[in-house]
Amino acid sequence: MLALFVGFGLVVGVLFGFFGMGGSFLVTPALLMLDYDPSVAVGSGMAFVFGTAVIATLKHHDLGQVDYKLGAIMITGTTIGIEAGRASVYYLESIGLAGALISVAYVVLLGGVGAMVTRDALRGDGGGIDHEAADKSLDEYEIPETAKKIQRTVRIPPMVSLRGDVRVSAWVITAVAFATGLLSGFLGVGGGFIRMPAMIYAIGVPVPVAVGTDLFEIVFSGGLGSYLYGQGGGVDLGIVVPLLFGSALGARVGSAATAVVDADGIKVYFGGMLLVGAIAVGIGEIGSYVGSPTLETAGLVLVIGAAVVVAAAILYTSVASLRSTQSRQTATTD
Secondary structure (H helix, E strand, O other): OHHHHHHHHHHHHHHHHHHOOOOHHHHHHHHHHOOOOHHHHHHHHHHHHHHHHHHHHHHHHHOOOOOHHHHHHHHHHHHHHHHHHHHHHHHHHHOOOHHHHHHHHHHHHHHHHHHHHHHHHHHOOOOOOOOOOOOOOHHHOOOOHHHHHHHHHOOOOOEEEEOOOEEEEHHHHHHHHHHHHHHHHHHOOOOHHHHHHHHHHHHOOOHHHHHHHHHHHHHHHHHHHHHHHHHOOOOOHHHHHHHHHHHHHHHHHHHHHOOOOOOHHHHHHHHHHHHHHHHHHHHHHHHHHHOOHHHHHHHHHHHHHHHHHHHHHHHHHHHHHHHHHHHHHHHHHO
16 A cells, blocks of 8 residues: 555656646545545545645746736635535535545546546647647737636726736636635645636636646645644545655656646546546446445546556656757757
């Protein structure tokens, strides 16, 4: 189990640093499939994502990809949402429904977000997960049509100017923050797999800034959630410490990869990972309901396998990109 947690931490660290998400939204369902109590699975997943976010945020700060104004505005709404979600988990656990409802929520959310990301990747839309930060200035990123419509429609003061020449109502930011905070408290996630796409598609933030700011915000939401769950005995350090040990290197590698990887192909893998994750959680829950260890194991293998495939794709693409850049530099020198 120790080796499993260290290895899994390394994989999700790479995903978390690259996408601004990918930490506890994989850890929490995996712990549920390993028969940990829902409160322990949620609380430990949140404690893990807090530690990983601190590491990855430092790297994104160095790259200039954190909008601290946006992050500060989101913290208030997120804090309220986390407390509401946490209270819901303990209530549902008291009546024996927490595990099933959390699993169902994961299936719906992972499937929905995965379908959206995969659709945009196949269409080649300007939104989605794209990290050509070294080659583009922030004003070169195309704002998705959904975000443009929201910016034109919701003009309730105060209006806020963000990095990348984005101007949006503070109420839109607060609504996104509350919704993702609620998910953080209920599902034990940093909220990144919802919040980061929401910042892109609802607020219109350039992708590198969305990733960096999401990680910065998760430092606060994850820290608060870890503290609240820890008070109720919901944080197991025997799980969190080996996960963090493995993710420390992975998060910095993933963050560094955002500056060199053209992630158009990775978007498809990422969307597929979310869809596979939804199927895996569903299979694991069915296995738990019918008492089939085989189905539960299959679900766990799918969750871990999907994460490993995407992390490997990121690392392979990073190495290939660096080799290509070195070859061009060598040719130019010659």
